[in-house]
Amino acid sequence: MIILNNALGFRLKTLQATTSTLLRGGRGNMGTPTPMQPEKSLILYEHEACPYSRRIREAMTHLNLDYESRPSPHKGHVYRDELKELAGKVQVPFLIDENTGDKILDSQAIIDHLFTNYSKKATTPEKYQKPNGDNATLINKATSAASMMRGIKSDYPKKNKARGKPDKPLHLYGFEASPFCRLVREKLCVLEVGYINHNVAREQIEDIGAFGIRLNLGQYKPIKGGKRERIMNEVMDGKLQFPYLIDPNTDTKMFESRDIINYLDKNYG
Known part of the structure; x- marks a missing residue:
């Protein structure tokens, strides 16, 4: 089902993306302000609508880890071909x-690896252990259904393959549960555009809010010494808004998910 990126279509896509967040019980919102970011970038082959990939992204947000996303949607070839060569399938x-x-394929093994190596307790919390029972399966299917309605296949597989990978990876700042970030990730996925995903998880209750309004009605202050404070001061010039895209190939920096989606379509679609 193709939904246009006009005003009405964008509202519908945002509603669907918000539904996915609610069905996941808000996972992918909160994270540690002091992540144990590894020296070399983690590399994740994934596609946005995959429920197993979603579990990894939720764990990454909890740990507030950055990683390189290599989108591998159905019918795609930009990263999917090398995925087969590297993983054997x-x-x-x-x-x-x-x-x-x-090099790890199984989603639970990936999650356990992340918590073992990049969390202070070095153990996987219960809520990130393998889901059991029919209810968990139904929730996983339901959260994927909304994304599938917007498409899980490569939009332009031949053109994407001919274009290849950008000379420099794009940079996306946000967090898993944000419906606006989700829409941008979906567009990057179907266009098969690789990017560095900079997780900027909510670190405190004052970070919680929607549509520019936070629970804290006074002047917003991130946790001192935390990742949000660093991103706000070093990357966004004192502003904190997501998603935020940096494309070093065109020297472009921009906020607003709908504008970012239009930009990606124009330059890579």
Whole structure:
């Protein structure tokens, strides 16, 4: 089902993306202000509508880890072909961790690896352990259904393959549960455009809000010394709004999900 990016279509896509967040119980919102970011970038082959990839992204947000996303949607070839060569099969999620030398296919094994190596307690919290029971399966299917309505296949597989990878990876700042960030990730996925995903998880209750309004009605102050404070001061010139895209190939920096989607379509679609 193709939904246009006009005003009405964008509202509908935002509603669908918000539904996915609600069905996941808000996972992918909160994270540590002091992540244990590895020296070498984590590499994740994934596609946005895959429920197993979603579990990895939720864990990444909890740990507030940055990683390189190599979108591998159905019918795609930009990263999907090399995925088959590296993993031996076309299956996502697939994590490459050059810091430890690990290459991992199973989603729960990836999550356990992340918590073992990049959390202070070095153990996987219960809510990130493998879901059991029919209810968990139904929730996973329901959260994927909304994304599938917007498409899980490569939009222009031949054109994407001919274009290849951008000379420099794009940079996307946001967090998993944001419906506006989700829409941008979906567009990057179907266009098969690789990017560095900079997780900027909510770190405190004052960070919670929607549509520019936070629970804290006074002047917003991020946790001192936390990742949000650093991003706000070093990357966004004192502003904190998501999603935020940086494209070093065109020297473009921009906010607003709808504008970003239009930009991606124009330059890569």
